[in-house]
Amino acid sequence: VVAPSFGGSAPLAVLLGGILLKQFHPRPWVWPRQLGTAASMLTMLMFVLVSSMAVQADWSAGITWAALVLIGVRLLAKVGSLLLTSAGSGMALKQAFWVGIAMVPMSSVALLLTSQFVAASHSVGAQVAAIALPTILITELLGAALVSIALARTGESVRPWRQSGSRTAADAEVRP
Secondary structure, three states, X not given: OOHHHHOOOHHHHHHHHHHHHHHHOOOOOOOOOOHHXXXXXHHHHHHHHHHHHHOOOOOOHHHXXXXXXXXXXXXXXXXXXXXXXXXXXXXXXXXXXXXXXXXXXXXXXXXXXXXXXXXXXXXXXXXXXXXXXXXXXXXXXXXXXXXXXXXXXXXXXXOOOOOOOOOOHHHXXXXX
């Protein structure tokens, strides 16, 4: 409430407050089971909000290519940095690779920062938003699939496309 009167951003102040709260209470809080439904509804609402804002961008061939290049650079940076630093972390290279893949999707914070940048600088902000909004939309759409595949490949979740009772040809082989 106070941040806009001082020229600040209210959503960024709330984000900063959340970061500070996490620093003071590092243990995760256990939420009641009833919040599971509310959390899933908020997740879907956030997806709709991000998608509806990002789809307003002017799509052209140049902007689409710029967005895809930006996503590729982001992918290489995330995966490369995790592969380089995985030796001291205790993660296997396979896990580091798939964690990097899971980190490619952008969050709604990117949309918030883009909107704040547009408000602060109209001329440059519009150019940044022209590339950032399609990038956010593409990573938002691919994000769920990338995270699901990464979790399944690292063995952190079950593969939803494989039935627990069904066996593949490799499983059915009798090995001596």
